Amino acid sequence: MSTAGSRLRAAVVGGGFMAEVHSRAARAARAELAGIVSSTPERSAAAAERLGIGRAYASLDELLADDSIDVVHVTTPNALHAEQASAVLAAGKHVVCEKPLATTTADAEALVAAARGRTATVPFVYRFHPMVREARARFASGAAGRVLTVSASYLQDWLLASGDDNWRVDSAQGGRSRAFADIGSHLVDLVEFVTGDRVTRVSATKKTVFTERAAHSSITTEDAVAVVIETAAGAIGTLLVSQVAPGRKNRLLLEIAGSEESVGFDQEQPETLWVGRRRGSLLVPRDADQLSEDAARLCVVPSGHPQGYQEAFAAFVADTYAAVAGEEPDGLPRFTDGLRAVRITDAVIDSAESGTWIGLEQNA
Incomplete structure (x- = not known):
């Protein structure tokens, strides 16, 4: 994790329109855009190039194994939100998850429970x-x-x-x-x-x-x-x-x-x-x-x-x-x-x- 006083290191999951919006907002908030992962390694590399992000990860597991990442933005299709946001929290990282938070109430309730002790937000912007x-x-x-x-x-x-x-x-x-x-x-x-x-x-x-x-x-x-x-x-x-x-x-x-x-x-x-x-x-x-x-x-x-x-x-x-x-x-x-x-x-x-x-x- 980043040390106190240093810039937050943010990563993005997903490579579409909302990834672009999140990346611009993260830069405006003075975070370092440290990495991105999309649906395939090739798409990850293309998204990193297009958005000017430092590193393309081959998989979400690889991204979450990087201890230098502080906060992860989940911008993937709805059905993936619960599983991916849960994995981010399990890895000890803060999370911004696109809405809907989950496609079922049970999954959303589980995410609220898993988020205790972490900053976990939804962009009702x-x-x-x-x-x-x-x-x-x-x-x-x-x-x-x-x-x-x-x-x-x-x-x-x-x-x-x-x-x-x-x-x-x-x-x-x-x-x-x-x-x-x-x-x-x-x-x-x-x-x-x-x-x-x-x-x-x-x-x-x-x-x-x-x-x-x-x-x-x-x-x-x-x-x-x-x-x-x-x-x-x-x-x-x-x-x-x-x-x-x-x-x-x-x-x-x-x-x-x-x-x-x-x-x-x-x-x-x-x-x-x-x-x-x-x-x-x-x-x-x-x-x-x-x-x-x-x-x-x-x-x-x-x-x-x-x-x-x-x-x-x-x-x-x-x-x-x-x-x-x-x-x-x-x-x-x-x-x-x-x-x-x-x-x-x-x-x-x-x-x-x-x-x-x-x-x-x-x-x-």
Whole structure:
């Protein structure tokens, strides 16, 4: 392991798009990108060359045997997360594991137990937009009042046509849920994070638009999900998740009505927060001088210079590394949050398949 005061040595498992995002964030957080492993030695070498990473490992076992590695980023397909993250923890290393944390609740629970004594985080990175923190601060301070209703959606169009395909549509690789596990998990995490409230019941319906795609047949994972929610504090709301919404590239929209004011955040327009009032609604800019302390902390460039997803990801990784160093960053999503998302995903799919309301334990 690295010695105190030295740069963390990070390694990446997986060589796709998310490996690129994680590697950029790790560099921004001043880690040394020491190694990478992909599905084959050849792909590992190609990924190391493409991403400028110091060493390509022939296997995960070889990577984990390297005592100089401090933290491992797992960015592989969903079905591999539990086994690989468990191996990282067993090797005595800290871990960042892509969501979903696991494809079953039992595996996610086992990972939470295995992570005790280690920093183990899940990239619910939309928490790290400054204007999300500003929305959270308004509810935490009481300025927004008590939560009344939630209207939230996460819409994409990358699987709009039958010829669009990806490993995620295959339940053997992605798990029983696709759209909700992939992006709905972000949405419900933000609802609970911003409000400080917990979803207690869900009633859902789901739709698989294409059961046949370019390289997959007999597809059972969903393209879209609609969910009605109730919360512990008595709020009600709706969540709409779709990967077949034309023109929407990554439109995460969150509008929460409190008894005093509403807040609205659009991830495709992350520089402002709408604050709705009966009189005097306003659009708050991402300007550190006008924001709560927690939101201002995440402003890494001056107002008027846009920042977005990659900066949010970098802030998440920086807080993860701060936790490795013994700090306690506020709002850091840990494996317990990943487990919460898996439980809610299961409840949503169970509800859609049974046609009934499904309850959730408030503290689970």
